[in-house]
Every structure is written in structure tokens, then in C-alpha cells.
Amino acid sequence: MWITGTVLKRIDWNDKLFSLRIKADVEPFIAGQFIKLSQMRDDKRVARAYSLVNPPGTDYVEVLAVAVEDGQLSPDLKALSPGDTIQVTPKATGFMTLDEVPKGALQGKHLWLLATGTAVGPFISMLATDEPWQRFEKVVLVYGVRLGEDLAYLETIKQFISQHPLQFVFIPIVTREDYPEGLSCRIPDGISSGLIEQKAGLGINAEHSQVMICGNPGMISDAQTALVEKGLAKNLRRAPGQITVEKYW
Known part of the structure; x- marks a missing residue:
């Protein structure tokens, strides 16, 4: 299951390292867990897992990523700007808590x-x-x-x-x-x-x-x-x- 999130902010730490702050109706989670982001490419869904940087209780989700030159998803994420949309899993998971x-x-x-x-x-x-x-x-x-x-x-x-x-x-x-x-x-x-x-x-x-x-x-x-x-x-x-x-x- 996927929901649509809207990019609120992009932070560029350097030319490859960036964060995305996304407005999305994600269920309550535990600090340390991750979600998946995805986009459709050639009728195929490309998805990757990203840990949540924001603490529980915020009205947005935030991820930290690095744009890999030949990556299947990260270059597209790096190109996103406020107002753009991205598919998000509504439930976080993971045991690094x-x-x-x-x-x-x-x-x-x-x-x-x-x-x-x-x-x-x-x-x-x-x-x-x-x-x-x-x-x-x-x-x-x-x-x-x-x-x-x-x-x-x-x-x-x-x-x-x-x-x-x-x-x-x-x-x-x-x-x-x-x-x-x-x-x-x-x-x-x-x-x-x-x-x-x-x-x-x-x-x-x-x-x-x-x-x-x-x-x-x-x-x-x-x-x-x-x-x-x-x-x-x-x-x-x-x-x-x-x-x-x-x-x-």
C-alpha cells in the first residue's frame, strides 16, 4: 500500500547529500524506524527504504539520502522540490529502536x-x-x-x-x-x-x-x-x- 506525500522542503547538505521533508499521513512510529519511498518508472515501481530523521509526533516525515549517480531512485529524489509528490508507505517498520x-x-x-x-x-x-x-x-x-x-x-x-x-x-x-x-x-x-x-x-x-x-x-x-x-x-x-x-x- 502506498500513499502520496508532498515535499515541503529539501535541504542540500552538499552536492550529493540531501534531506527531504515530506507531508504524508504516516501512522505513529518509533524513533529509529524506516519507511519506503517510491516512484513509477516504465510501469515498474522503484522503492527504497529510508530511516526517519524526524522524531515521533511531528506532522511530517524527513529522510536523509545521498544521490548515487547510477542509483535507480536517489537521483530522482534529489531532483524533487517543494510541491512535488512522492509515494510513501503509510506505516514505518524496523527494529533499530x-x-x-x-x-x-x-x-x-x-x-x-x-x-x-x-x-x-x-x-x-x-x-x-x-x-x-x-x-x-x-x-x-x-x-x-x-x-x-x-x-x-x-x-x-x-x-x-x-x-x-x-x-x-x-x-x-x-x-x-x-x-x-x-x-x-x-x-x-x-x-x-x-x-x-x-x-x-x-x-x-x-x-x-x-x-x-x-x-x-x-x-x-x-x-x-x-x-x-x-x-x-x-x-x-x-x-x-x-x-x-x-x-x-
């Missing part, structure tokens, strides 16, 4: 959010809700990109810093150029070397840490390996652990 993170004695005190590229989207949605701040003493967002211009939603992140100065730690990682106050390593390497813990001023361990990872499959696999070496285990419903993941393609 804080509902899936253990509570109580198994929760720990610190929430680590590790993202690369557009996979920061679901974490922006979560951080705009009350839940992470109520459940955890410290919240750390590690956001890895190639270039500084690839860091989207920096003003929103700065608002989180202002609102939660004693709780929130933001660690940008830019791998292909120097970036003030940031690191230059890959996220898995930063975990293994201890650089990320040093930057955060917090240790990553099974007793105190819950880690959510969203991004490219290579980063997720390597980061999981590095975390397992630190004694953490993958979080499963039948066996609660400390590592919750979602591959972004």
Missing part, C-alpha cells in the same frame, strides 16, 4: 550510537525524544564520514549538546581531511585502539555500555568484532546483550 535495547539490570549506564554517513538518521530521531536522556547517564554519538561537508544535522546535534551538556558527548570522525575536535580513524579502529573511549572520557564494557550500530556492512562487522573483543555480546531477544545493529544496505 530503543525498545530493543535491554532495560533494568542489563541496561548499563551509557548509550553509544555509532553511525556512518546517512545512517545517522535514526539516531537523530532517537536523540530528539526523551527516552535516551531518561534511561542513560551518558549518551555518546560517534558519527563517521569522509569529509567535513558530509556531516549533516550539525545544528541539530549542537542543540542536543546545549540541552544536555553533562549527558551528551559528540564525536565526529572525518577520515579524509582534518576536522576540528574530531578523529580521523575508522570507527572500528577507534574502538580497538581506545581512541574513541579516550575522546569520550568513557570506557566501553559489558557492565556499563549499550552500543547501537547503524551504517555500512563493513563498518558494522568490524565494529562488532572490536566490541566482542572488549567482552560485549550481540543483543538478541532470546539472549540480551550489549550490541544492537542494523545494516544500512
Whole structure:
């Protein structure tokens, strides 16, 4: 089932990275979930999944995307302007949510959010809700990109810093150029070397840490390996652990 959404706003972060704010009658959702966008091309529907960046309760949906030159849908999305329409699934889905993170004695005190590229989207949605701040003493967002211009939603992140100065730690990682106050390593390497813990001023361990990872499959696999070496285990419903993941393609 598809419904028609109308583009309210397009934000161009750089020449390829953009966000679309869409007016659409989407059902209530949980921060971290995704919807699908689609268009008809040659009588065939082309659809792709995009995480919601906006928090629950807003009267619009917002997605963060990158225009891939030979992509089947993203170049068309990049060309949309306010007033244009796009097909949207009315119900969000997905398990990259804080509902899936253990509570109580198994929760720990610190929430680590590790993202690369557009996979920061679901974490922006979560951080705009009350839940992470109520459940955890410290919240750390590690956001890895190639270039500084690839860091989207920096003003929103700065608002989180202002609102939660004693709780929130933001660690940008830019791998292909120097970036003030940031690191230059890959996220898995930063975990293994201890650089990320040093930057955060917090240790990553099974007793105190819950880690959510969203991004490219290579980063997720390597980061999981590095975390397992630190004694953490993958979080499963039948066996609660400390590592919750979602591959972004």
C-alpha cells in the first residue's frame, strides 16, 4: 500500500547529500524506524527504504539520502522540490529502536550510537525524544564520514549538546581531511585502539555500555568484532546483550 506525500522542503547538505521533508499521513512510529519511498518508472515501481530523521509526533516525515549517480531512485529524489509528490508507505517498520535495547539490570549506564554517513538518521530521531536522556547517564554519538561537508544535522546535534551538556558527548570522525575536535580513524579502529573511549572520557564494557550500530556492512562487522573483543555480546531477544545493529544496505 502506498500513499502520496508532498515535499515541503529539501535541504542540500552538499552536492550529493540531501534531506527531504515530506507531508504524508504516516501512522505513529518509533524513533529509529524506516519507511519506503517510491516512484513509477516504465510501469515498474522503484522503492527504497529510508530511516526517519524526524522524531515521533511531528506532522511530517524527513529522510536523509545521498544521490548515487547510477542509483535507480536517489537521483530522482534529489531532483524533487517543494510541491512535488512522492509515494510513501503509510506505516514505518524496523527494529533499530530503543525498545530493543535491554532495560533494568542489563541496561548499563551509557548509550553509544555509532553511525556512518546517512545512517545517522535514526539516531537523530532517537536523540530528539526523551527516552535516551531518561534511561542513560551518558549518551555518546560517534558519527563517521569522509569529509567535513558530509556531516549533516550539525545544528541539530549542537542543540542536543546545549540541552544536555553533562549527558551528551559528540564525536565526529572525518577520515579524509582534518576536522576540528574530531578523529580521523575508522570507527572500528577507534574502538580497538581506545581512541574513541579516550575522546569520550568513557570506557566501553559489558557492565556499563549499550552500543547501537547503524551504517555500512563493513563498518558494522568490524565494529562488532572490536566490541566482542572488549567482552560485549550481540543483543538478541532470546539472549540480551550489549550490541544492537542494523545494516544500512
